Amino acid sequence: MEYHDSEKAKEVAGRVEAFMDEVVIPREREALETGEPITMDEIHDFWEMAKERDLFAPQVPEEYGGQGLGFRDMLPSFEQVGRSLVGALSIRANAPQEGNMHTLEFAGTEDQKEEWLRPLVQGEISSAFAMTEPKVGAGSDPKMLQSTAVKDGDEWVINAHKWWTSDGLNADFYLVMVRTDLEAHPYEGTSIILVPRDADGVEVVRNVPHLGGHGITEREGGHAEVKFENVRVPVENTIGEENEGFRIAQLRLGGGRLTHCMRYSGMAERSLDIAKAYLAEREAFGTTLEEKQALRHRIADAETRLHAARCMVRHAARELDDSDARIEVAMAKMYTANVVTDIIDLSLQACGGNGIGKDLPIAYFYESVRPFRIVDGADEVHRRSIARWAFEDIDESEIETTLDFDEDLRIDALRE
Incomplete structure (x- = not known):
């Protein structure tokens, strides 16, 4: 194309x-x-x-x-x-x-x-983005952010409990989202603060077990649960302006969602290529599988939907040049997440026993792609934004900013 x-x-x-x-x-x-x-x-x-x-x-x-x-x-x-x-x-x-x-x-x-x-x-150090919180904390509703940072002279004193902190096991520093003005609405009183791993009070509790992860690399960064207890860092470690954390995070997330869409589109493309090669070689009931009309039509639908997803991502990227393109990004992310999930599922099914076997990468892709409908904003979060735009006919700038169920969860098809 x-x-x-x-x-x-x-x-x-x-x-x-x-x-x-x-x-x-x-x-x-x-x-x-x-x-x-x-x-x-x-x-x-x-x-x-x-x-x-x-x-x-x-x-x-x-x-x-x-x-x-x-x-x-x-x-x-x-x-x-x-x-x-x-x-x-x-x-x-x-x-x-x-x-x-x-x-x-x-x-x-x-x-x-x-x-x-x-x-x-240069790869001399590693990093992690610590936003998502367990239980009553921030997830699909970022207004529930519980983490705080209070000024004491020229230092921040940070108390936070985070999880799904991707690469958190190996990180040399964390970008931590915390509330820095408790009197303000979270969208107007939150900051991103850089915290070195070796700061006193930083505790990596565990790697959160999760769907996916293929062990193909020697060292995987995991998705860590991390506690920050009375951690002191200089105020100069604030990223951007104080209390501008949500604005910065939204700028990060808009483009990040689209890069994720493209990575997963590549994964879906390779899955389809493997499936089509298998269907061309595998014979059953008198012909090769690629000659079976039901499979041919499903592959045709998959190719069509993948093409549509690629076009949506590129359109949203163009819109990002001039605006935050929240609705375009939300549509592209939600649609692409479902398309690539369905395509990898189809590819696995088409390859039968070889699909569930791990001589091929499709089984790893299958495990890795399912969380994409949750990370970088769950389907329901994006549908909520799109529905508000569709039904209320309000300007995009008025739509409530929504972050991710887990922005940092980068399933290992990406981090590996």
Whole structure:
């Protein structure tokens, strides 16, 4: 399909596709066959090869070691990395690192960028975004945020209980969403504060067991439960303006939802490719499976819906250039999440026993894709926003800002 991406976007995506096909996916296949995980040394080798091919960190400005692609131009590359279980990680475009890099780049001070962004881009350190809270805390309704930070002189004193903090096990620092003005509405009194892992009072409680996770890499960052008890950090660790945390998070999330959509679109595309190859070879009841009309029609529907999802994402990305495009992003995210889930389910079914077996990546994709209808905003949250727009005929700027059930949960098809 021709999506009228820019020549730069298509050229880079073509090189990313070649890198996946020539280097990353063959190593992934080997890891799946042998059960021997890909080591961090090998990941570092991928990074060096990506740098040699001018593919490393495509979403980051060149001054910090990336390729400096604009948002719309990097989307096709994100789709290509989504075809591999370790694709995003192999070029340093994996979540939550990618989103945290973006947050520091547009909201951080120059000192914060030098101390944290530059080494983060290069893979010298790791990060996590701590927003979601257990039980009565923030989830689909972010107004329920319980975490607080109180000023004591030139320091913040932070008390917070977070979970589903992706890469929280390995993070060297956390971007923590906390209420900093308890008298104000949470949307107007919340800040994002950078907390080093080694600060007194930071406790990584556990890795939260979850659906997905394939163990294909030597070190997986998990989705941690983390407590911050009377943690003191300088006020200068505030990311952006004080009490502007929700605005910053929304800027992060709008683009992040679309990059997720593209990664999962790539995963769905590869699943379909595997299924079609299998159907062309497998014979049953007198013909190959690809000649069975029921399967042909289901594949046709899958291709059509995937095309529609790709168009929606690109349209929302264009709208982001001029506005926050909340409704366009909500529609694209909710629709794409359901489409890719259905396509991977179909691909697994089409491959039968081979689909549920883990010689192929589809079973891993199947485990990884289901949470996408919850993370980055549950289906119900996005439908609520879309319905308010549809029925009340109000301006998009009046629609209540909604964050994620779990913004940070980056299932390991992305982080691996």
